[in-house]
Structures are given as structure tokens and as C-alpha cells.
Amino acid sequence: MNRRPRVGVLALQGAFREHARALRAAGADVVEVRLPEQLDGLDGLVIPGGESTTITKLAALYGLDDAIRGFEGPVFGTCAGMILVDRSHLGLADLEVDRNAYGRQVASFEADLELNGEERPFRGVFIRAPRVRDVGPGVEVLAELDGEPVLLRDGRVLVAAFHPELTDDSRIHERFLELVTEATSVRA
Template sequence: MVKIGVLGLQGAVREHVISLEQSGAEAIIVKRPEQLEDLDGLVIPGGESTTMRRLIDKYGFMQPLKDFASVGKPMFGTCAGLILLSKNIVGYDEPHIGVMDITVERNAFGRQKESFEAELMITGVAEDFIGVFIRAPYVVEVGEDVEVLSKHNGRIVAARQGQFLGCAFHPELTDDYRFAHYFVNMVKESNKM
């Protein structure tokens, strides 16, 4: 059984744990950088990206997260997690973890009151996945190695680059575990290499 961490600093941590467990993985809430050493994969949940960055810095997670990525371990960022994984953020000079060759725009679908749900076609996952968008970012631009997995109204809302997976919505806030299952399979494949 693969062991997948959920970065436990902010966001829907418990919901991600449930979705990973329902998808056949052992899920661990990660509160300390040294916990990363025992993991096969990592989920970075939604929340507020600037707050999450402050907490990542405060608890000494930045270099361990970059090291985790550099050894080829899969990472899945949802909403704020997508922002943290991206190499470019519109209006910002520096990325956070910066491992996915994408450019994102924060709060691109509007503020909290403009939150919505939409049926999405996600390549390799589902034809009818309900995406929950809460102050969601979207991907403005992707590098040549990035596979676009889903769009909503012409905007990229899910993408994959090698061992990195990101989406603008919150798959953990539904009872549909197909996207979590997709990530668990990525981790299993990565373990075979």
C-alpha cells in the first residue's frame, strides 16, 4: 500500500485523507518536515496560498518540499496547492515551490461569493466530474511538457507534468474519489520506477 501525505498546515486536510483512503492508499497528515522522508507521494490542499506560504516558511517546509519534488516523488496540488506548485504566478515575482511549468492567476474565478460547481471532463479521470470552485485560480499558460487535463469555459483547471498534478477546484469536497484514485495510481506507477 502506498503512503501518501497531506500537508496539514491549512485547508480541507481531513477530506483529502478520506479520499486517499477510499482510493486504497495509507494517508498521513504531515505536520513536520521530517515526515516527508517516509512518503511515496504528497497532496498540498487548498486554503489561502499566501497564508500557506507563511506557514511553510514558519515550520521550515520549503527546502524539504523542493527536495521531495527533486527526487521524483509525485505531488498533487489542489486550488492553493496548485498555486504553490506553479513556476509563475500572475502579479508575483517569485514562485513558491515552483516545480510545475505553468502560470496561474489567483482568485481568477472571483471571490468567495462567486464560488460554484461545474461538471468537468477530466482526461484519464472522468467525463462527468463535479468540480467545486472556491476562490479558484486557473492556469493561464502551460509549458510544452504539461498535459492539460481539463478546462472550464476555455480556462485550464487541471494539468499534469510528469509526477506533478494540479487542479483549480476541490475534488476532496465531493464523494467522488476518481481524481484521488488517479493520483494514487500515479504514486503506484512512480514506485515501480
Template sequence: MPRTDAPRVGVLALQGDVREHVRALLAVGAHAVEVRRASDLDGVDGLVLPGGESTTIGRLLRVFDLLEPLRGAIVDGLPVFGSCAGMILLARDVLDGRPDQPLLGGLDVVVRRNAFGRQVDSFEAELDLAGVAGGPVRAVFIRAPWVEKVGDEVEVLGRVGDRTVAVRQDNVLATAFHPELTGDTRMHELFVDIVESAKPWKKTVEGMGRDR
């Protein structure tokens, strides 16, 4: 049971590993809610963009009129954590993506889509991550991206070989892997800490921006 003053963290629930992220957030004591419409952003202190299919999620962001409200909220400081497809959506540019693929931005990075290969090339690895105590994190990579370029304001948290797979910029956190699939909740704990440090933030939701 989350404590009464626990942060309220949304999970974008259009496609992908929604239930797994909700379960992990509840396990670390956050209030977890599903976000499908712009009005669902009202009252959330942070947002998770789950792993899934980045082009499908991008298309559904337009269908559900969430693309611009989310872009505005991220600009205004909404803490966001993207895993796999979520990392792609948060990038400023994507290599090997569709020309019309919508992006949310928030990270000054260039990401290569499906960089580690196809579904049959999925793998797991033990990663040491900056800011995550307790030893290596077991990371699951499924048709995963990697980060090709990082801007000056981006902190690299982890690598596989020489490939960057975890980054942070201010209130925005992203991993190329799926922490929601392992039962290890340390990445979600890190994100909740970011959320709690960032409150309050000024949100811009279509037609109902307000301070909190």
C-alpha cells in the first residue's frame, strides 16, 4: 500500500509493458495510474513510457491527442522514464526509424532503433549503473536501441561494451533495456526519487495548464 504522500506516477497505457511497470511502481511505494488521455495527466507527478513498439505508440499518441500535451509537459519539467521504446520516443533524433515517426523529446540524444538486432538477437546482461546501488542490474534487451550520440547535458549511466544503454538528463531517465521484466525494482526506485525531488512541476495539459 503506497503511503498517503507517495508520488502519483502515470504509465502511458497505449501499448507495451504497461502492467509490468504498474506492478514495479506499486512495489516501490508509488501510486501508479494508467494514462490514455490528456486529462489523465492532471495530477500525475511523473510518467513512465513503457517498452513496446515505438512507431505504434507514436501513432497512438496522435490518435489520442496526447502528443502535444506530453511534449509540453516534458518541456515544463514533468519527470519521465522511458524503457526501450520509451527511450526512442524521448530522443531528439532517431536513426533507422520511420521518417514520419513522432518523438516527444526531452533527451538530447540520438538513438538507433533496433540497434542490437531483431527479436532472435534478444539477450540479458549484468550492468553496473551509475546512481544504482547494490551491485549489477540484470538487464533484458529485446530489439533494443542504443544511444549513438549524447549532448553535453546528458549523463551516461550505463554501457554494454562501448554502447550507451542508460542515460539521464535532468528529470528525464531512459534505458535501452526493460527493467520492468526482471523483478529488480531499483531503476523504478531511482525514478521515484527523481519524481520526489522534482515536485512541484508546472504542467501544460491541453486546455488546462496550471501550477501545483
């Protein structure tokens, strides 16, 4: 790809501004997405953390749920975004996720995560984090916490149970942009 990737961030609720900042720092042009037509021409889409019920209801209200299902580029879902892409919601990733499975807001925590292919750990920020209940056979686990998957890839979909946008470490956003670049090269 000779141009900067053009990545949308679902901007209905949640940590969309933080993702936009992280993506810009990693080299992407960012578009805040609030309506289905704003998906046109995007190379990738981020569905941020926030309140999954609110995001789900607003996405349905604005027709974004069907538009996202039809979006062909890579998708990165974090925390609530991970819930939205699972089998029970948008059906983009072959996994089942339980909401708020690590506890309430007061049980939020940070932990060092070993990323596949990386020597340096990634500091994961877990806020009312979801927990992966079931993973399909084609899903690749990229990081675990206490033996449970917290960063996964299912083809063009990357998901994280934590909030990489709340750190100054851009490696996970860079991984997503690599997916975007790879997919754009294949489509070209």
C-alpha cells in the first residue's frame, strides 16, 4: 500500500477518541463512523470498548449493524467491540464472549501480557473486561492471561479483551494496520 491506510473508528460511544489517537500515531488516516455510508472507502474498522448494550442499540438504530456485517475490510474489536463481533452479535468472529466477566468497574486491573512473536510484554488495561467462553478451530490466540485468551485473530478480525488504546504502546494497533495493509494488497 503506497498510501496511508484509511481506518474508521465506530464513534457511537466509548473509547473511540483514544483509538483514533493511537491509529493516527501508528500511521493511519482516521474517520469517525456514525452512519453506514461512512464505511465506504475504508480499509479497516475499529469497534471500541464502551458499553456493549448501548453500542449495540445505537448501531441497530442507525443501521450500522448490517453495514458492519457487510464490511469487507479488517475489523478490530476491543472490550465491548470484542463482544459485538462474536457469534451472538454481529457474527464476524468464531468465538463466544461473556460480558463483564472479570468483574465490575472496581475490579479493573492491569497485567503484563506475552504477545506471540514479541519479547517485550504488553501492558493490558482490563476495565469490566469480557472473557472468551468458546473459540472456533480457526481462531488464533495471540495473547493469554492466566491461560485464558485475551487477544485473538479470526482471519480479518482481531479482538482484544483489554484496552490497548489506553496505553502508549502502539504494537497492537500496528498489528491491526498490518492486517489492513495485507488485506488492501490482496484486494488491489
